[in-house]
Amino acid sequence: MTYTPSQTVGPYLSIGLPWPDGPDVVTEGVPGAFRLHGVVTDGAGDPIPDALVETWQADPAGRFDHPDDPRGAVSGFRGFGRCPTDDSGRYWIRTLKPGAVPGPDGAPQAPHIDVSVFARGLLHRVVTRVYFADEEAANATDAILTGVPENRRATLLAVPDETGYRFDIRLQGDDETVFFAV
């Protein structure tokens, strides 16, 4: 069977997609919780106020609350976050750092979060991955991250700051974020 084609979310995505608790992968006050946040910008460097950022990740033990995790489902960790950008192009989610997940070769991957970006002007979502700049040792052996050209790798690193980690998403242009075909 043939796929249903993708279409843009359009400028009015915030009618249908945001949830009040969308950014709360974990609720406020959970030990270890931090804000992953940043700005989504276009090829002119301007913030995009009509985008939606979605995240999917393992829990701190590296498990997914999903029947296809062969190690057994772990209940209670939603793993999913979503946040529309505000008028300044900013998004945020509150989450925990994921644990190690086995990679394609069986070796553990560095902690990472899968990200989908939707927006007016994006006819299909674009997908990227958040890695953590303070996980140097794990990042150095991650098969996927080390497969990214070295001069573009930094676009995938969330940088620690006072509230958690900052991860900006540049859809186009100089220092364009690395996107993946998933």
Next chain:
Amino acid sequence: MTTADRLVVPGYRRDDADAHPPLRSPDYKSTMLRAPSQAPLLLPHTLTEVTGPLLGEGRVTAADSDLTRHAGGEAQGQRIVVHGQVRDSDGRPVPDTLVEVWQANAGGRYLHKWDQHDSPLDPHFTGVGRVLTDSLGRYRFVTIKPGAYPWRNHHNAWRPAHIHLSLFGRAFTQRLVTQMYFPDDPLFPYDPIYNSVPEAARHRMVSRFDLSATVEEWALGFEFDIVLRGREATPMEES
């Protein structure tokens, strides 16, 4: 390393350039500064990609699948029933998956601060709905037929009537947002968003009038089946 850590689960089929629009589609002007200029890198399907949020329980009520009633009254416009089946590309139904819906009202106006189209809002219509597929992947919601509306992409640009649909499937790889159109819309030839999709695939975004789903003296029926990506044909073996 334990056996479980070495377990490799089957991946999903890759996206198909014959089905989806290119991100850079010059006739749709907003793509020009937003489509990435670099080719995407191939991401292997690890556990992160073959799992995904299984949402809906506790998030969807029966009232969420009827968009025609709001704030104590009924929405203006042509009442319609939209139904269909969500399957993967191997033909397997996708059960218990969340379908999110949003749309303009009968006059082509969205309930959004940026929509300045000179057409009235409807106090009894928000344009938001949600529904879960059943055990056979079927969904059904009731709404009103959205109107066409003008946009500023080019001179005298009008979007054909459409309903936005967002689906999660069972895995990160299956996430899809699309638009459902109505049969024989005269605006199709002029719409750069509809036409961004390869010609042979465009009909998959168009619903079918369905007399069997039409409710006598109440609402017209439209059928819209949705196909998400299926599993890889030859799963990788456990090492």
